[in-house]
Amino acid sequence: MPTNLLPAEARADSILASLEQSGQYKHLRMIEGPMGPVVKIRGYGDCLCFCSNNYLGLANHPEVVEAGIRGLREFGAGTASVRFICGTFAPHEALEARIASYMGTESAYTFVSAWTAAEALFPTLCEPGDLIISDELNHACIIDAIRLATTIKKGINKAVYRNNLLEGPNSLRAALEAARANPDVTGQIWVVTDGVFSMEGSIADLPAMRRLCDEFNALLVVDDSHGHGVMGETGRGTHEHFGMIDGAFDPLKSTLSNLMSDSLRRNRVDLFTGTLGKALGGGAGGFVAASRRFIDLLIQRGRPTLFSNALPVTVACSAAKAIEILSARPELVKTLRSNVQYARQKIKAAGFSVLESPTAIMPIIVHDTAKAIAMSKRLLELGVFVIGFGYPVVPEGHARLRIQMSAAHTTQHIDTLVDALKKL
Ligand SMILES: Cc1ncc(COP(=O)(O)O)c(C=O)c1O
Numbered sequence: 001m002p003t004n005l006l007p008a009e010a011r012a013d014s015i016l017a018s019l020e021q022s023g024q025y026k027h028l029r030m031i032e033g034p035m036g037p038v039v040k041i042r043g044y045g046d047c048l049c050f051c052s053n054n055y056l057g058l059a060n061h062p063e064v065v066e067a068g069i070r071g072l073r074e075f076g077a078g079t080a081s082v083r084f085i086c087g088t089f090a091p092h093e094a095l096e097a098r099i100a101s102y103m104g105t106e107s108a109y110t111f112v113s114a115w116t117a118a119e120a121l122f123p124t125l126c127e128p129g130d131l132i133i134s135d136e137l138n139h140a141c142i143i144d145a146i147r148l149a150t151t152i153k154k155g156i157n158k159a160v161y162r163n164n165l166l167e168g169p170n171s172l173r174a175a176l177e178a179a180r181a182n183p184d185v186t187g188q189i190w191v192v193t194d195g196v197f198s199m200e201g202s203i204a205d206l207p208a209m210r211r212l213c214d215e216f217n218a219l220l221v222v223d224d225s226h227g228h229g230v231m232g233e234t235g236r237g238t239h240e241h242f243g244m245i246d247g248a249f250d251p252l253k254s255t256l257s258n259l260m261s262d263s264l265r266r267n268r269v270d271l272f273t274g275t276l277g278k279a280l281g282g283g284a285g286g287f288v289a290a291s292r293r294f295i296d297l298l299i300q301r302g303r304p305t306l307f308s309n310a311l312p313v314t315v316a317c318s319a320a321k322a323i324e325i326l327s328a329r330p331e332l333v334k335t336l337r338s339n340v341q342y343a344r345q346k347i348k349a350a351g352f353s354v355l356e357s358p359t360a361i362m363p364i365i366v367h368d369t370a371k372a373i374a375m376s377k378r379l380l381e382l383g384v385f386v387i388g389f390g391y392p393v394v395p396e397g398h399a400r401l402r403i404q405m406s407a408a409h410t411t412q413h414i415d416t417l418v419d420a421l422k423k424l
Pocket residue numbers: 112113114115116139141194196198223224225226274275276277284285286
């Protein structure tokens with residue numbers, strides 16, 4: 001052990017050593033080629049990848065790659081600016097129009113990640129006297145964004161309800177009723193949930209949440225990062241899965257101008273956040289899709305966009321192409337769904353219990369973090385890349401292997417996965 005460590009470095013060393021001892025240390029795997037159903041991993045060679053968010057197989061789609069290259073050639077490597085100074089380029093405008101059109105909202109705005117989108121949303125749009133009510137299993141970016149909002153603006157209230165529990169003690173209704181009796185809650189109530197819960201693969205009961213929000217005059221905010229491109233007939237998300245879009249919607253025919261007049265009546269979710277780093281191209285970037293007023297205020301006041309660089313243009317071009325492909329080829333979503341069905345049935349037949357859900361996330365609960373990590377390591381030796389998740393990503397005692405399906409997987413890939421699982 002070196003003797004000349006700063007006290008904080010010595011502290012870091014001891015935390016790292018305890019992670020290593022308890023089998024919780026995460027070793028980064030080096031990928032030496034593009035993301036796809038098969039990835040080349042340093043030291044392991046070609047492995048089947050069942051842990052990426054590349055749900056539609058668009059991360060290395062030739063047109064998506066080409067769009068990025070064209071963006072790079074035409075607009076260069078960097079914006080060298082935040083959006084409001086000189087960092088807003090034509091591809092940002094095009095991407096944001098496409099996102100708004102696809103989500104069926106009046107407007108949309110991009111950020112460098114869904115994480116920063118959430119960090120912009122709550123601290124900017126909420127004010128003292130408001131109440132934010134959050135599902136206990138919401139993604140870390142929602143949790144931290146709410147913490148940030150309540151720290152920056154004293155007087156913003158927060159409450160948490162049990163995962164997907166809408167009635168009874170500790171439920172969303174209980175939080176809404178408590179708010180009625182709370183003299184500190186004088187402003188807007190915001191109810192926020194993940195559409196698809198990323199570690200469970202389960203989905204929020206959006207129709208019932210909408211009814212509660214209407215009853216208590218609350219806004220419904222959905223982070224559908226794992227739902228966009230996955231859920232619903234055309235992959236528009238969990239609200240589409242539940243038929244929460246009034247009237248026929250053709251993303252290809254809709255334009256920003258006709259959406260402005262009727263999108264809010266059609267769309268039964270008030271604000272969406274989402275990522276471009278999963279099904280929608282898998283590069284990076286996040287967005288808020290909502291009414292023009294909310295988006296305008298985010299542009300004016302959102303600190304992550306005022307003080308941090310714009311989404312790189314090349315990424316914006318690739319993401320726009322990915323959404324264009326999804327809009328034109330919704331059968332990709334069908335392929336993903338039939339892969340999920342096939343895999344679920346085979347994994348269950350092999351004797352594993354997989355949490356039920358209509359999503360592309362299939363967790364196999366193994367409880368113990370070290371065991372999950374050891375199983376994942378063994379799978380990798382068998383040529384199958386699946387990650388074991390433990391504390392603090394999931395609660396203590398709920399460690400799991402999380403299998404994620406892609407439209408790019410073949411039945412042969414899935415059979416090989418199941419054979420490897422059987423060997424465990
Ligand atoms: C539900 C959810 N929201 C947000 C994010 C963050 O997305 P990004 O990588 O764009 O910050 C993730 C990523 O894991 C997620 O699962």
